Structure formats: structure tokens, C-alpha cells
Amino acid sequence: MRSEKIANVRPPPESMVTVKKCGNITELRYQQCSMGGSIQKWDKDNYIDLKTGEFKEFKHSDVRVSHLENISRSLRNLRDIINTNVTIPDNCQWVTLTYRENMTDTKRLYSDFHNFNKRYQNYLKKNNLPKCEYIAAAEPQGRGAWHLHIIFIFPEFSPFIENDTLAKIWGQGFVKITSLKNVDNIGVYLSAYLGDMEAPKDIDIEKFKENNKFKIVNAVDENGIKGKKAIIKGARLYFYPTGFNIYRHSRGIKRPEIYETTEAEAMQKLGGAVLTYEKTVQLSDDGKVINQINYRHFNDLKKEKKGE
Numbered sequence: 001m002r003s004e005k006i007a008n009v010r011p012p013p014e015s016m017v018t019v020k021k022c023g024n025i026t027e028l029r030y031q032q033c034s035m036g037g038s039i040q041k042w043d044k045d046n047y048i049d050l051k052t053g054e055f056k057e058f059k060h061s062d063v064r065v066s067h068l069e070n071i072s073r074s075l076r077n078l079r080d081i082i083n084t085n086v087t088i089p090d091n092c093q094w095v096t097l098t099y100r101e102n103m104t105d106t107k108r109l110y111s112d113f114h115n116f117n118k119r120y121q122n123y124l125k126k127n128n129l130p131k132c133e134y135i136a137a138a139e140p141q142g143r144g145a146w147h148l149h150i151i152f153i154f155p156e157f158s159p160f161i162e163n164d165t166l167a168k169i170w171g172q173g174f175v176k177i178t179s180l181k182n183v184d185n186i187g188v189y190l191s192a193y194l195g196d197m198e199a200p201k202d203i204d205i206e207k208f209k210e211n212n213k214f215k216i217v218n219a220v221d222e223n224g225i226k227g228k229k230a231i232i233k234g235a236r237l238y239f240y241p242t243g244f245n246i247y248r249h250s251r252g253i254k255r256p257e258i259y260e261t262t263e264a265e266a267m268q269k270l271g272g273a274v275l276t277y278e279k280t281v282q283l284s285d286d287g288k289v290i291n292q293i294n295y296r297h298f299n300d301l302k303k304e305k306k307g308e
Contacts, residue, residue: 009294031291093150093158141237149194153253159298
């Protein structure tokens with residue numbers, strides 16, 4: 001089976017599309033399948049080739065590839081959950097928690113977060129501040145250590161809490177608060193942050209501009225000097241252990257709304273939402289096209305900017 005990106009294939013108005021509503025971000029997915037199926041699944045390990053009538057075995061991916069696919073899927077789910085719940089950046093705090101030592105114990109990681117969150121919620125209560133929901137995600141470092149990223153979601157404007165105060169509540173090391181303002185697609189931003197890694201500083205980034213495993217981004221160093229750095233796409237996926245839960249969230253976190261409708265009805269509901277991303281992927285087997293899938297992302301917050 002081969003997957004490749006092709007020129008975009010748009011659905012006719014009467015075609016059915018799958019709509020995934022994630023807060024301000026709406027994804028439309030359109031599938032154009034080939035006529036008829038070439039195989040019939042028998043069980044998880046075997047299938048019947050309808051052309052020849054032969055009984056064959058599926059070629060399952062090796063454990064490592066399967067693990068990477070599961071991690072990628074978890075990051076996509078995290079992206080959708082973030083976008084569904086983080087619709088007003090001013091109501092949210094993005095907090096990064098680090099350790100003083102090279103902490104590599106994944107069980108301790110979430111145990112420490114659980115205790116931190118209890119202390120944090122108690123702090124809010126004692127200071128007459130509203131209770132908040134959270135989405136917490138773990139980030140592995142190349143040296144084996146772990147960081148935690150938490151988005152705290154308040155019912156209204158998030159309260160100002162000094163960095164030193166949060167550091168005392170955490171009690172394990174450095175704490176950083178990052179603004180989510182001016183980020184169009186927060187879910188994509190953070191999930192990419194958890195999957196990609198910065199390339200070594202001695203790498204010649206000019207050599208990798210045409211390599212689809214790298215991307216060049218603008219950055220500001222600790223001294224405020226602007227420059228560029230190379231990011232290795234998906235490199236961090238290899239550091240997540242098998243069976244590890246990348247993220248956790250509180251009970252009040254909402255799930256995306258998913259439904260099917262026609263292209264015409266979907267576009268009518270979107271109104272003036274702006275198209276911010278699009279790609280079409282083609283799946284083929286032995287040179288025969290099996291499926292073409294078009295993905296489009298629309299941003300509701302950009303409605304007023306359309307036509308400017």
C-alpha cells in the first residue's frame with residue numbers, strides 16, 4: 001500500500017463529507033473510493049483476493065512502525081481535544097513543568113502532576129479564584145528526561161499568577177508560562193511541539209530545506225536575537241515508550257462533534273470561515289488507486305478577516 005500527496009480533489013456539492021467540529025476549527029474530510037473492493041477481510045490476519053479467489057495473509061506492520069502510528073494518532077486526538085476546548089486564549093494558561101534532575105520515571109511523572117494539580121486547585125479555592133479544567137501532555141527529552149505541558153482552562157479570563165508562585169506549587173524545578181495569543185490553530189501548534197524536535201545546533205540547516213523530514217522556522221534565542229533553526233519533524237515520537245498515555249485531561253473536557261452531511265450543507269454551516277489548510281492524499285496498491293482523501297481546515301475566528 002502506498003500513500004502520497006496529490007493535487008487537491010474537491011467534492012461536488014451533493015457528495016457526502018465527514019465534519020469534525022473542534023471549537024473554532026472545523027475539519028472536512030472527503031473520500032473518493034475506487035469502484036468496488038479488491039479484497040474481502042476474513043479475520044484480522046487473513047483476507048480473500050476477490051480477483052483471484054486466493055486466501056492470503058495481511059502483511060502487518062512491525063511493532064516499531066505500529067507504535068509510531070499509535071503515537072501519531074494520539075497526538076491527532078490531542079490536537080482535536082485542545083481545539084475543542086481552547087476557544088478563547090485569554091481564558092487559558094499554558095504551563096510547562098520541568099524537573100531539576102534528569103527525571104526519567106514515567107509513573108512518577110503523572111503522580112507528581114496529580115499532586116501538583118491538587119495543590120493548584122486548592123490555591124485557586126483559597127484565593128477565591130474559579131476552578132479550572134485541564135489538558136496535560138507529556139514531552140520526552142532526548143536525554144531521557146520528561147517535561148509536562150498543561151493547559152488550564154478557566155470559565156472566564158484566566159487569573160494572573162506569578163511564575164514564582166506556580167514554581168512553589170510545583171516544587172520540582174523550573175516553571176514556564178507561555179502565551180497562547182496570536183496562535184491560529186493551538187491544537188496543531190502544541191501537538192507539533194510534542195512530536196517535533198530541534199535539530200543539533202551544528203547542523204547546516206541550508207542542506208535540509210528540500211528535505212521533507214525537516215522544516216526551517218523563525219526563532220528568538222535567550223538573548224532576544226532573531227534567527228532560524230531546523231526542526232526534525234516527528235523525531236520526538238521515537239522517545240515515547242510503548243503503551244504510554246501521552247495526555248490526560250479533567251472530566252469536564254469536551255470531545256469534538258463529528259457528523260456526516262453533504263458538501264453544500266457543510267459549506268453553508270461554515271459561513272464565512274476561512275480555509276487555513278488543505279491536502280489530498282492518494283492510496284494505491286500495485287499501481288491501482290484505491291482511495292483519495294481530501295482534508296480541509298476552516299477557522300471561524302478568521303471570518304471577519306476574510307477579504308481584508
